Amino acid sequence: MQTASTNIGERLCNKSIRDISWLLNIPRSAVSGIMTKWKQLGTTATQLPSGTPRHMTERGQRMLKRTVRRSRQxxxxxxxxxxxTSCDLQMSPTTVCRELHGMGFHG
Incomplete structure (x- = not known):
């Protein structure tokens, strides 16, 4: 990914595809492909992140940790x-257990 960001940076400095190819020692077709993808999508990422989005935000995790530390029973x-009731987050007990295990609370 370093090559892609360097490639875009060089292109933004008005360097030609041939010059970028020579500087980075990669084929011109690769430089051209990266630039085309960046122009069309705005990113050079090849895949979207896998899985569903996280249910808890960082704020929710802090609140969960605070709640557990206040009363561990x-x-x-x-x-x-x-x-x-406090954060307006719809969350199942299974999600709570999973998040707590991720934070290092067990049992």
Whole structure:
């Protein structure tokens, strides 16, 4: 990906495709392909991120951590209800458990 960003940067400095190819030691067809993709899509990424988007934002994660540290005896269901009322986030107890495991809380 470093090559693609360097390629775009050089092109923005009004360098020709031939010069960029020579500087980066990559074929002209590759430089041309990268530039075409960047002009059409605005990015050089080849794939979209896989999976579904995360349910919790960083703010929600901080609130979840604060809630658990305040009272460690709460169940995942009660934590989910508490976050639902305070943050307006629809979240299942399974998601709460998964997020807590990711933060290092177990049991």
């Amino acid at each position: 709460l169940s995942a269901e009660s934590i989910a209800k508490d976050i639902q």
